[in-house]
Amino acid sequence: MKTLCTTALLVALAGAATAQNDCAxxxxxSDGVLTVATGNPAYYPWVMDDAPASKQGFEAAVAYxxxxxxxxxxxxxxxxxTSFDQSIQPGAKNFDVNLxxxxxxxxxxxxxxxxxxxxxxxxxxxxxxxxxxxxATADVASLKGLIWGADANTTxxxxxxDLIGPDRDPLLYGDNVDVTAAMxxxxxxxxxxxxxxxLYLSAxxxxxxxxxxxxxxxxxxxxxxxxxxxxxxxPLKECVDAAITALTESGRLAEIEAEWLQDATSVPVIx
Amino acid sequence: MTNRRQLFEARQRRRANTIAAxxxxxxxxxxxxxxPLAPGWxxxxxxxxxxxxxxxTFPGLLEAFLLDIAIFAxxxxxxxxxxxxxxLMRDLRAPALYPLRLAAILYTxxxxxxPVILVIYLIGFGIPGLGLPRPWNSPYIWGSLALILxxxxxxxxxxxxxxxxxxxxxxxxxxxxGLSPGDAMRFVVLPQAIRRVVPANMNLFIALQKDxxxxxxxxxxxxxxxxxxxxxxxxxxxxxxxxxxxxLAITIPATRYADYLMNRQARARS
Numbered sequence: 316m317k318t319l320c321t322t323a324l325l326v327a328l329a330g331a332a333t334a335q336n337d338c339a340x341x342x343x344x345s346d347g348v349l350t351v352a353t354g355n356p357a358y359y360p361w362v363m364d365d366a367p368a369s370k371q372g373f374e375a376a377v378a379y380x381x382x383x384x385x386x387x388x389x390x391x392x393x394x395x396x397t398s399f400d401q402s403i404q405p406g407a408k409n410f411d412v413n414l415x416x417x418x419x420x421x422x423x424x425x426x427x428x429x430x431x432x433x434x435x436x437x438x439x440x441x442x443x444x445x446x447x448x449x450x451a452t453a454d455v456a457s458l459k460g461l462i463w464g465a466d467a468n469t470t471x472x473x474x475x476x477d478l479i480g481p482d483r484d485p486l487l488y489g490d491n492v493d494v495t496a497a498m499x500x501x502x503x504x505x506x507x508x509x510x511x512x513x514l515y516l517s518a519x520x521x522x523x524x525x526x527x528x529x530x531x532x533x534x535x536x537x538x539x540x541x542x543x544x545x546x547x548x549x550p551l552k553e554c555v556d557a558a559i560t561a562l563t564e565s566g567r568l569a570e571i572e573a574e575w576l577q578d579a580t581s582v583p584v585i586x
Numbered sequence: 587m588t589n590r591r592q593l594f595e596a597r598q599r600r601r602a603n604t605i606a607a608x609x610x611x612x613x614x615x616x617x618x619x620x621x622p623l624a625p626g627w628x629x630x631x632x633x634x635x636x637x638x639x640x641x642x643t644f645p646g647l648l649e650a651f652l653l654d655i656a657i658f659a660x661x662x663x664x665x666x667x668x669x670x671x672x673x674l675m676r677d678l679r680a681p682a683l684y685p686l687r688l689a690a691i692l693y694t695x696x697x698x699x700x701p702v703i704l705v706i707y708l709i710g711f712g713i714p715g716l717g718l719p720r721p722w723n724s725p726y727i728w729g730s731l732a733l734i735l736x737x738x739x740x741x742x743x744x745x746x747x748x749x750x751x752x753x754x755x756x757x758x759x760x761x762x763x764g765l766s767p768g769d770a771m772r773f774v775v776l777p778q779a780i781r782r783v784v785p786a787n788m789n790l791f792i793a794l795q796k797d798x799x800x801x802x803x804x805x806x807x808x809x810x811x812x813x814x815x816x817x818x819x820x821x822x823x824x825x826x827x828x829x830x831x832x833x834l835a836i837t838i839p840a841t842r843y844a845d846y847l848m849n850r851q852a853r854a855r856s
Contacts, residue, residue: 403821405629423821426633467811468818486725486805487815493711497805500714501723547629 338554339385343411349387351378352410355396358491359515360575361416367394373511373575374414377433380567381412381543384558399468402544403427411551412543416509418470419542429542430555433568435532436539438474439513439582442505443498444523451504453528453583455479462486464494464503470539471507478530479507495520509539511576528585636824643816643825650812651832657730657798657808662791664734669741674771676746690742697739703800706732710804729801737794744786748779785851788844792837809833 344350353374356365363371370379370389382392395410402413403426412430419429440458442451451457458479465471467487475485486503488494491512497503498521508516510529517524532538545552562568621627675690697705709732714723752775760770802811809829816825
């Protein structure tokens with residue numbers, strides 16, 4: 316009787332483990348598995364220690380929460396790595412969803428699909444103590460006079476033009492590391508990043524790094540919202556959207572955000 | 587007066603031309619017809635050959651290309667000068683000047699052996715990182731210096747091969763006529779050496795024209811970086827195709843010109 320019970324229990328568990336909700340069934344790359352992509356490497360605080368399967372870090376946690384909501388157990392989530400270029404290249408993708416701080420823009424949406432936003436980011440001005448001592452302040456007039464840098468692959472580039480409109484052309488770089496290297500070399504005064512990345516860079520990477528100010532996430536023009544990227548026309552989109560809506564309504568998404576992304580109300584708002 | 591052999595050869599030529607034209611047409615036709623039949627063609631066309639995006643980004647790319655031309659324009663003369671100096675240093679024969687010669691050998695060995703991008707990173711971020719004040723820490727200065735150092739090493743080797751191609755007897759003859767070693771080099775050896783290596787140097791400058799784009803890694807927004815910005819914002823690779831066309835518009839005529847010089851030289855020698 317005991318063995319029978321155990322067997323029944325096991326069968327039930329196995330059944331539960333493979334049962335996605337009806338929405339996602341048969342729409343993933345491989346049946347019963349959600350393939351999630353992240354950057355290579357994936358950065359703090361989005362993924363801790365470049366190990367997304369540990370569920371540590373904001374995007375790692377969001378990926379598992381969305382997967383669970385869609386009916387995938389934790390062990391039914393696999394991770395792959397893609398660069399930005401790989402994620403937008405034409406042809407078959409090697410992931411179901413890709414999350415690495417992709418900002419949703421109408422132009423990008425013509426080539427790929429985005430889920431509903433899972434995070435709205437403030438943009439923050441990263442600079443160094445030296446520049447602040449030289450008289451830079453958190454208002455647009457002062458910011459215009461600085462020499463700016465940005466990661467060329469991000470929406471920070473048009474935002475720099477729209478929000479600040481620097482006097483001199485900004486210098487652009489291939490990734491965060493190069494931007495911070497140029498800042499340490501004194502070639503740029505300041506750089507624009509999403510707030511969590513800027514917090515990390517100022518605290519850990521840039522020697523004497525300072526967050527001069529932020530453009531809040533709920534600004535009306537040019538909001539920077541992160542969405543999960545999918546192949547154009549992916550039928551999975553509605554399931555992902557439903558999961559994100561459910562997580563937003565239940566407050567779970569806000570909980571994850573509070574857990575992994577530090578509160579940044581201390582950073583002054585730039586008018 | 588055409589004889590039978592000439593008639594035969596003319597017929598053979600005509601036949602060869604016809605076959606060449608037909609096979610070329612067949613290949614081109616196959617590409618035009620078959621490639622769009624591939625299942626992913628629509629997606630590839632949208633991502634790489636998007637007319638609307640091309641029209642929207644091309645003016646910005648052209649503008650950014652001016653920076654490439656400017657960087658090329660100030661690097662090329664400095665490369666030529668430094669390359670020549672290093673080549674002459676390697677040719678020094680006085681034992682007392684051996685340290686200079688050794689320095690030239692080490693220099694060419696090191697800078698020819700390193701990837702250009704590594705040198706650009708090291709010099710472009712490294713030296714300003716030592717704490718130079720503005721404007722002396724500009725990426726334009728140090729990035730250009732990196733390009734100059736790498737390309738001058740190649741040019742030096744090419745010029746040295748030119749110098750060595752001038753027979754030793756000419757130098758001896760010049761010396762026996764009473765020219766100093768310096769004058770012998772300046773008036774007898776170098777004019778011939780430089781002329782012989784013009785086509786090889788042309789090739790290097792065509793390569794330089796493309797490698798100027800590597801400066802974008804340390805900040806300057808030249809055409810390659812500008813195309814990358816458009817790519818990121820529009821999630822589309824068409825701007826890269828536009829940049830490639832602009833590069834080709836310069837490099838193909840330059841390459842043809844180098845070929846022409848090389849052919850003319852080969853004819854002059856034979």
